[in-house]
Amino acid sequence: MSSPLISLRNVEKSYPYAGGRTWVLRRIDLDIQPGEFVTLMGPSGAGKSTLLSILGMLDAEWTGEYGLDGQQVQAMKPKERAELARRTIGFVFQQYHLLDNLTVAENLEVPLSYRNLKRSERDALVGDMLDRFQLVGKKDLFPSQLSGGQQQLVGIARALISNPKVLLADEPTGNLHSAQAKHIMEVFQGLNRDGTTIVQVTHSDANAAYGHRVIQLADGWIQKS
Numbered sequence: 001m002s003s004p005l006i007s008l009r010n011v012e013k014s015y016p017y018a019g020g021r022t023w024v025l026r027r028i029d030l031d032i033q034p035g036e037f038v039t040l041m042g043p044s045g046a047g048k049s050t051l052l053s054i055l056g057m058l059d060a061e062w063t064g065e066y067g068l069d070g071q072q073v074q075a076m077k078p079k080e081r082a083e084l085a086r087r088t089i090g091f092v093f094q095q096y097h098l099l100d101n102l103t104v105a106e107n108l109e110v111p112l113s114y115r116n117l118k119r120s121e122r123d124a125l126v127g128d129m130l131d132r133f134q135l136v137g138k139k140d141l142f143p144s145q146l147s148g149g150q151q152q153l154v155g156i157a158r159a160l161i162s163n164p165k166v167l168l169a170d171e172p173t174g175n176l177h178s179a180q181a182k183h184i185m186e187v188f189q190g191l192n193r194d195g196t197t198i199v200q201v202t203h204s205d206a207n208a209a210y211g212h213r214v215i216q217l218a219d220g221w222i223q224k225s
């Protein structure tokens, strides 16, 4: 078997509480292989979003070991982590997190601003994404002029424009109708078939069925199956 793309060992997170600590994640060990499509599930407050934020390096306040694409995240400085995240990870949010004052095309360009690309190269990458997600006709509209499903497609296109190895998605269909949700899950399935590793958080059994494996969290612990 190939070496895991993601490898967590004894990852823990806690907050100070009432003179002691309250634990959000306890002794998390998890390996995710390249090409997997993994679903994190569990009751509200179980720690799913926290775990996904740690994987996405949106949260740096934790202990333990996190290997990503052959690098040890806990040993890296903030700037190195940010660079690894930009190269390796795309993040999709439940609330889309698009910039309201930028058009669809401009939103897609945001992750490219960190790279030293020629204008023509940027335009080509944005154009590819608009094509791939059937957003060409919407490219000059602002997020408020799109449906929720279309906004999430822009969110996914933005997450993918830097060609990340891993797509992390936190309740990506949480704000969508079931038909839109099904479309987003079909997009994920296609991306995964084309080689993108996916980790999603969801409460939906229908969404989980698109993945290969479910990890159950409860009170910060991974439940052994």
Ligand SMILES: Nc1ncnc2c1ncn2[C@@H]1O[C@H](COP(=O)(O)OP(=O)(O)OP(=O)(O)O)[C@@H](O)[C@H]1O
Pocket: 015, 022, 024, 042, 043, 044, 045, 046, 047, 048, 049, 050, 051
């Ligand atoms: N700043 C904080 N201080 C103390 N506790 C916190 C803080 N932020 C989050 N928590 C706690 O961490 C726990 C895990 O939260 P998290 O958002 O990861 O859960 P979740 O499984 O994603 O839940 P949901 O399904 O409701 O989104 C919760 O019990 C929450 O109260």
